[in-house]
Amino acid sequence: MKTVHSASYDILRQQGLTTVFGNPGSNELPFLKGFPEDFRYILGLHEGAVVGMADGFALASGQPAFVNLHAAAGTGNGMGALTNAWYSHSPLVITAGQQVRSMIGVEAMLANVDAPQLPKPLVKWSAEPACAEDVPRALSQAIHMANQAPKGPVYLSIPYDDWARPAPAGVEHLARRQVATAGLPSAAQLRSLVQRLAAARNPVLVLGPDVDGSRSNHLAVQLAEKLRMPAWVAPSASRCPFPTRHPSFRGVLPAAIAGISRCLADHDLILVVGAPVFRYHQFAPGDYLPAGTELLHITCDPGEAARAPMGDALVGDIVETLQALVWALPDCDRPQPQALPPAAPVEELGGLLRPETVFDVIDELAPKDAIYVKESTSTVGAFWQRVEMREPGSYYFPAAGGLGFGLPAAVGVQLARPERRVIGVIGDGSANYGITALWTAAQYQIPVVFIILKNGTYGALRWFAGVLQVSDAPGLDVPGLDFCAIGRGYGVHSVQANTREAFAQALSEALAGDRPVLIEVPTLTIEP
Numbered sequence: 001m002k003t004v005h006s007a008s009y010d011i012l013r014q015q016g017l018t019t020v021f022g023n024p025g026s027n028e029l030p031f032l033k034g035f036p037e038d039f040r041y042i043l044g045l046h047e048g049a050v051v052g053m054a055d056g057f058a059l060a061s062g063q064p065a066f067v068n069l070h071a072a073a074g075t076g077n078g079m080g081a082l083t084n085a086w087y088s089h090s091p092l093v094i095t096a097g098q099q100v101r102s103m104i105g106v107e108a109m110l111a112n113v114d115a116p117q118l119p120k121p122l123v124k125w126s127a128e129p130a131c132a133e134d135v136p137r138a139l140s141q142a143i144h145m146a147n148q149a150p151k152g153p154v155y156l157s158i159p160y161d162d163w164a165r166p167a168p169a170g171v172e173h174l175a176r177r178q179v180a181t182a183g184l185p186s187a188a189q190l191r192s193l194v195q196r197l198a199a200a201r202n203p204v205l206v207l208g209p210d211v212d213g214s215r216s217n218h219l220a221v222q223l224a225e226k227l228r229m230p231a232w233v234a235p236s237a238s239r240c241p242f243p244t245r246h247p248s249f250r251g252v253l254p255a256a257i258a259g260i261s262r263c264l265a266d267h268d269l270i271l272v273v274g275a276p277v278f279r280y281h282q283f284a285p286g287d288y289l290p291a292g293t294e295l296l297h298i299t300c301d302p303g304e305a306a307r308a309p310m311g312d313a314l315v316g317d318i319v320e321t322l323q324a325l326v327w328a329l330p331d332c333d334r335p336q337p338q339a340l341p342p343a344a345p346v347e348e349l350g351g352l353l354r355p356e357t358v359f360d361v362i363d364e365l366a367p368k369d370a371i372y373v374k375e376s377t378s379t380v381g382a383f384w385q386r387v388e389m390r391e392p393g394s395y396y397f398p399a400a401g402g403l404g405f406g407l408p409a410a411v412g413v414q415l416a417r418p419e420r421r422v423i424g425v426i427g428d429g430s431a432n433y434g435i436t437a438l439w440t441a442a443q444y445q446i447p448v449v450f451i452i453l454k455n456g457t458y459g460a461l462r463w464f465a466g467v468l469q470v471s472d473a474p475g476l477d478v479p480g481l482d483f484c485a486i487g488r489g490y491g492v493h494s495v496q497a498n499t500r501e502a503f504a505q506a507l508s509e510a511l512a513g514d515r516p517v518l519i520e521v522p523t524l525t526i527e528p
Contacts, residue, residue, distance in 0.1 A: 007136040007167040007174070009036055014175040015143050017066040017093065019415070021054040023047055025070030027097025027110055030160045032068075042415065042444065045436035047074045049408040051081035052434055055090045056373065056412025059239075059396055062213070064091040064146045065412070071097055072112040075119060075155075080402045080433075085153045086122040087279075088238050088399035089213060089301070091146040092153035094119070095139075098128065100161040115157035126155035132162035136171050144179040149317065150210070150301035183300070183317030185324060193314070194328045196296060200269035202334075203227055206253065208234040208275020209399065210300055210318055211241035217392045219322035220273065224248040226326060228334040234275035235260065237384075240395035241274065245388050247339040252384055255279060258286030265290040270311075273298045274318050277308035281401075298322075343385040352524045353500065355379040355453055359386040361504050362423065362451075365511065370394070371413055371420050375406025376427035376453045378528050383425065393417070404433030410448045411437050421449070421511060428454040429478050435486060441516040442491030449510045450492070450518040452483045455525040487518035494518040 008031075012018065018039045023046065024032055035041060044050035047069050058065035069075050075096050085092050098104065099111040107113055116126040125145045129138045135158055142154045185193065197203060205224050211217060220242055224231045231248040233241060235255035242249055253260050260278060264270055270293060272278075277297050288310045289295060295311030297304075298321050305313035314321070346356045359382055369391045374383060375398060389395050396413060398405035410424035431452055441448055457477045487494030497503035497519055510517035 002167040002171065003163065004132055004135045004165050004167050005031070005033070005163040007171045008139050008163075009039075010175045011136055011140050011143070012066060013038065015064070017064055017143065019057065020066050020068055021050050021057070021412070022068035023050050023070060023074065024068065025074060025097060025110070027071050027099065027160045028068055030163045031095070031097065031158070033163070042440065044408065044440050047077035048081045048404050049434050049437045049440070051078040051085065051092070051094070052405050052408025053412035053415075053437060053440065054092055055081060055085045055088070055405070056396060056409030057416045058090045058092055058412075059088060059213070059409075060371070060393055060413040060416035062215070064093050064143055067092055067094040069094060069096045071099075071110045072115070072118060075112070079119065079122065080404055081408070082119060082122045082153060083400040083402045084398045084405050086400070089151045089210060090153060091151040093142050093146050094123070094153055094155045096155070096157050098157045098159040101159045104159070112157050116155070119155040122153065123155045124152040128157040129162070132159070132165035133168040135162050136167060136174055140174040140177060144177070148179065149181050149183065150303075151213070181317065183315075184320040185314060185316055189314060190324050190328060193296065193325060196269065196294070197227060197271065197325070198330055202267050203229050203269040203271060204264055204267040205229045205231040205248075206234050206270060206272045206275065207231060207241040208273065209237070209239035209241065210274030212239040212392055214274070214300075214318045215392045216319045216322050217241055217243070219319065219326055221246060222326045223322060223329075225336070226329055226332065228332050228336050229271075230337045232263070234272065234278060236279035236281055236399075236401075238397045238399035240389045243390040244384065245339070245390065248337045250340065252380075253278070255281035256284035257288060258284040261287050261290050264293065268293055270295045271298070272296070272311070273322065274300070276304045277311055348500065352455075352522050353498070353503070355523050355526055356382050356386060357500055358451070358453065358503060358521055358523065359383055361500060361507060362425075363387045365504060365507050366423060367421050367511070369420050371417060371422045372396070373406055373410035373413055373422060373424045375403065375430040376425055377401070377430070378427065378455075379425075379453065379526060380528050382526060403430045406430055407434040407450065408437040410450065411441050411446050414446050414448045421447075424448055424450045426450060426452050428452055428456065428481055428483070431483065432478070432481075436490070438487055438490035438492045438516070438518065445514075446516055447514050448516050449507065450487075450516065451507075452518060452520045453523045454481065454483065454520055455523050457525055483518060483520040492516045492518050494520065496520045496522070498522060
């Protein structure tokens with residue numbers, strides 16, 4: 001007899017979700033009974049790290065990742081990480097164990113009360129099946145919902161007595177289902193885009209994370225070269241959609257209204273692809289657009305298109321739309337943009353290293369296809385200036401700014417992309433939010449290189465304290481941390497590097513090995 005349990009595993013297997021990220025409780029044990037040999041279970045010691053690892057895995061693989069959390073408490077522990085997954089369009093299929101159906105109403109211990117409401121608004125869809133027989137269909141719906149554009153997390157609460165119930169007739173059809181999206185602009189829409197771009201005097205390209213997520217980076221390069229446009233990365237960059245040493249590359253836009261208008265002031269047409277318009281952060285009011293400038297917005301997210309405060313938007317498939325534009329646009333006779341000059345080396349005066357020096361060493365020694373998982377928020381600007389990224393899927397940063405992403409996501413990214421080296425560049429303040437991911441890296445021998453930049457403070461907050469004129473705020477420093485001791489306690493080989501030479505040696509040895517390594521680097525504090 002096929003059960004809900006066996007039918008659900010068939011669906012997961014056929015859809016390629018054979019890696020389970022979790023931290024089990026009693027409600028989840030019936031789902032894990034008879035765990036299939038062709039699946040793998042990745043244990044995290046805290047649900048925030050579990051969701052972060054799955055987030056990194058989904059972003060790097062481009063496919064849905066399966067998460068198994070413990071009822072309401074486990075879901076709550078993972079909500080901070082879920083915020084990043086929501087804003088990064090990460091396709092997570094999150095399941096949570098529920099009490100047996102007859103005990104939910106009396107709110108027995110571990111009952112997830114009103115479970116579908118708990119993760120909102122950070123999921124595309126959430127449900128608790130009305131009966132056990134509907135669990136396989138709901139699981140199938142969750143997978144396809146997570147993977148449809150715009151991709152994103154979904155949530156399914158499943159009472160644990162459902163797994164042993166008989167599966168309904170016809171359940172075998174669910175495992176074979178495929179759901180595809182078609183999003184090519186109509187002939188009239190494409191003609192309008194081409195006409196406006198071709199007529200522009202000085203257009204500029206602004207690219208967002210969904211360009212990298214759709215692996216259409218090469219099309220963005222072709223478009224920039226065909227129209228001879230400079231290319232910026234949209235503010236609050238969580239991915240790298242354009243090679244950073246290309247002559248058209250101009251950097252990352254500031255996350256402020258006035259700052260963006262200032263950077264784009266010389267352009268009569270702004271083409272934004274795969275990004276919100278815009279993800280602002282610092283409150284610096286001004287004109288949304290420079291005077292006389294128009295904006296065109298291409299996005300896979302109807303919500304992003306609808307809420308934008310300016311511009312004309314087209315919702316569609318990013319790859320198909322960019323490909324159609326590259327084919328249809330006429331050649332341009334404008335001069336090609338000139339490459340930005342390389343960042344100058346900084347002078348070390350003894351004492352703590354500057355982060356710029358650390359990044360110069362990384363750029364020199366890391367493989368050219370290295371993947372960087374970045375969560376040192378006070379060093380973002382210096383990193384983008386100094387570290388070359390040219391391959392798709394080379395950079396991941398917490399899309400919502402929620403700390404705790406970096407360490408777990410680096411583990412998940414390395415699991416998804418074992419053929420590339422993953423380097424986590426993590427601040428000492430950020431590291432503590434997801435520190436238990438070190439245990440997972442050690443136990444499963446996941447060869448991430450974790451670089452902890454230790455400046456003893458929340459560097460980005462220090463900068464904001466100055467901007468907001470709050471110099472007397474408490475709680476901005478984190479002294480007394482020994483990450484080498486912590487790393488060794490979790491089973492990760494750990495070393496401290498106090499000089500450029502020591503860091504270069506430690507990084508070279510870590511990259512030559514096949515085990516996780518933590519390198520603690522005491523550094524000065526710089527501005528973001």
